[in-house]
Each structure stands twice: as C-alpha cells, then as structure tokens.
Amino acid sequence: MKILLNHPVREVEVKGPRRVREVLKELNLLPESVLVVRGDDLVTEDELLKDEDRIEIRPVISGG
Amino acid sequence: MRCRKCKGKAVLDIPRHHTAFCKACLTEFVCAQVERAVAEERMFTTADRVLVAVSGGKDSLSLLNILRKLGYQADAFYVDLGIGEYSRQSKEKVERYTGARGIPLYVHELKEDEGAGINDLADLVRRPTCSVCGTLKRYHFNRAAVMKGYNVLATGHNLDDEAARLLGNVLHWQEQYLEKQGPTLPDSVEGFAKKVKPLYRLAEREIAAYAIVNGIDYIVEECPNAQGAKMLLYKDILNRLESESPGTKQAFYWGFLARQKTDAQTRPSMAEHDRAVLHPCATCGQPTTGEICSYCKLMARAQKNGPAPVGS
Numbered sequence A: 001m002k003i004l005l006n007h008p009v010r011e012v013e014v015k016g017p018r019r020v021r022e023v024l025k026e027l028n029l030l031p032e033s034v035l036v037v038r039g040d041d042l043v044t045e046d047e048l049l050k051d052e053d054r055i056e057i058r059p060v061i062s063g064g
Numbered sequence B: 001m002r003c004r005k006c007k008g009k010a011v012l013d014i015p016r017h018h019t020a021f022c023k024a025c026l027t028e029f030v031c032a033q034v035e036r037a038v039a040e041e042r043m044f045t046t047a048d049r050v051l052v053a054v055s056g057g058k059d060s061l062s063l064l065n066i067l068r069k070l071g072y073q074a075d076a077f078y079v080d081l082g083i084g085e086y087s088r089q090s091k092e093k094v095e096r097y098t099g100a101r102g103i104p105l106y107v108h109e110l111k112e113d114e115g116a117g118i119n120d121l122a123d124l125v126r127r128p129t130c131s132v133c134g135t136l137k138r139y140h141f142n143r144a145a146v147m148k149g150y151n152v153l154a155t156g157h158n159l160d161d162e163a164a165r166l167l168g169n170v171l172h173w174q175e176q177y178l179e180k181q182g183p184t185l186p187d188s189v190e191g192f193a194k195k196v197k198p199l200y201r202l203a204e205r206e207i208a209a210y211a212i213v214n215g216i217d218y219i220v221e222e223c224p225n226a227q228g229a230k231m232l233l234y235k236d237i238l239n240r241l242e243s244e245s246p247g248t249k250q251a252f253y254w255g256f257l258a259r260q261k262t263d264a265q266t267r268p269s270m271a272e273h274d275r276a277v278l279h280p281c282a283t284c285g286q287p288t289t290g291e292i293c294s295y296c297k298l299m300a301r302a303q304k305n306g307p308a309p310v311g312s
C-alpha cells in the first residue's frame, strides 16, 4: 500500500495486509505522535490495512 | 476496536484514559473536557466576549469551533507573520474557515504594520526568530483583544504544549516563568485582557483527531522556523514516556497545577503582584514592568538597525 507521510511530504510503500500498529513500528513512529487516516476516516491501531487502501499518516506534534 | 461508550466503531484510542471513542463520542469527550477546563479554571462565561488567536493549525481552529459549539461568544484574530508560502496557506485556511461560518475575523499584517516579516525583523534586532515572534504575538494578541472590546484572549495551547514548556522551564530552573504557566492569567490591570488556554486538558493527538472527525480543514505544514525547535524535542521525549506509561504528561502538568494552587494560598495572588509591578509603557501605554515594554524596545531597535520602513 502507498502511505503518505508529512513533515516533509513524501510517500512510502509498505506491503499489506498489515495492522496499523505494525506499520507504525516498521516506520519507527510513535503511536502517540501520529494519527492514521484511511481514505477520509481515522483508524485505530488494531485495524488491518490492505494493499489497495489509501493511507495518510498525520503527525500531530507541532513546534510553534 | 469498539467505542467504550456506545460500542460503535472506534476512531481513536486514548490510553491515558483507558478508553476509545467513535466519532460522535470523541466529539462529546473533547467538548466536555473544554467545558470542564473553562469551569474549573474560571476562564469565562457566555456573558464574556472571547477573542481566539488562530494560526490556521489544528489547535486554534478546533478551539474556535468548540467554543462556538458550546455557545460562547468567540471570534477570531490572526497575525500574518509574513513567512512566505506558510503564512499564505495558513491565512487562507483561517479565512476560509471563518468566512464559511460568518465568524468575525481580525487580521494583523506584520509586513504592513511593522514594515517587515518576522524573519527580517529578527535579523534586524539580531535575536532568535521564535523569541521575536513570541514577543510580537503576545503584544498583538493582547492589544487586539483590548482595543476591539474583548475581555478574554484564548489560545490553542494543549496538554502537550504545556507539558513540554514545563519540562523546558524545569530543566533550566526558570522559576520566574513557572508562575505564568497556568491555564488562566488574570486581567490584573487596565489594558490587560484575561489570557486562557481552554485546551490544556487535551492531548495534541486528541485535538488533531477532533479536527479530522469534524471536517476542520487546518494547515498540516509546520512553520519553517519550527524545525529543530527545542519544543519538538521535549514533546518527543514526553511522548516516548507517554507510550511506555500512559498518563505521564497529564500527571506532570496537572500535578504542577495542583501544587501551584496549594502554593497560591500562602502567597500574594498573581493579580496583586501584577498591580504592584505593572504600569503603562511610556511609548504605547500597554502594561509593562519596565519603562518601555519589550515590544516597543524591539521595534525601536529594529528601526535603529534597519532599512525597513517601520511603522508605529
């Protein structure tokens, strides 16, 4: 599946199906620092992501 | 994962509260936390006029959204810092959000009123950009509120912001800053609006989730000056601790607030202290401890050093 990341904006490819929790671990991201959006919906850590899903990982931490 | 309240499909788990919520219950939870913050810290009532300092980011736009949803009189104020594409986009988000809902919006343009954007001003006075930015924003937030007839100025600072700032202040034992770190600062003297932080009970992640679930279109991009900022490092460290033991951030900041309240009974109040040390700035009239306020000092220095046509 294609995953859109921010800060900076970039795209990575991860093989599905995978749980959100595992994807975050693989990308070395803290669950407390991000939200995972599939299409337009927020998904929790136990959700299974498939190859055809459109995923965005949003950082929630801002520095201002 | 299921919503703990209604058993619908959960969209967010909140380990620090051992819970998970669906869209509707998340919105309810967030609004209830804000109501509680407003009441417990005696921030304002529906009779007060509240000016919300908005940046176009998730926190301030969500705050504006929540306060209006809860029936408060809340309007918006935006400072255009003149930081290229970032400022253009964030201003557009703010204008679009308020425009679509008919919310009154006031805009202060640094380039017009101070004669330069924040990066050029910081160069002129040879101080770190974020420190100059902080001085300017504090000054204009207060001035806008007072001049436009709002008695309360609200900012979108959340639990993560406050815990990170507290960590920074404690690490360097900046005790003089600790006192001002509460969620409510009094309007102790003429010329000061009351300052409140109604999101201090909510983690950054919960607010971002609220924004997404409620279709609030905010700027995800960061201010380019924030990269590498200390705050991000402190937040990251706190989130590592939070992941290992949920509840760490709130125990840290709320614990601090509880101690502050106990201390307050034995010391003169902040309002009394303010009244003793503050008087009008000789140049602009806003309350300050010095002869001239830090904003006016900064602008005088910029004028002296700069080719920029600095306004008043």
Ligand code: SF4
Pocket (backbone or CB within 6 Å): A063, A064, B118, B129, B130, B131, B133, B134, B223, B224, B225, B226
């Ligand atoms: S990161 Fe610095 S320059 Fe940018 S908005 Fe925040 S304080 Fe201002």
Ligand SMILES: [Zn+2]
Pocket (backbone or CB within 6 Å): B003, B004, B005, B006, B007, B008, B021, B022, B023, B024, B025, B026
């Ligand atoms: Zn629910």
Ligand SMILES: [Zn+2]
Pocket (backbone or CB within 6 Å): B281, B282, B283, B284, B285, B286, B292, B293, B294, B295, B296, B297
């Ligand atoms: Zn002044």
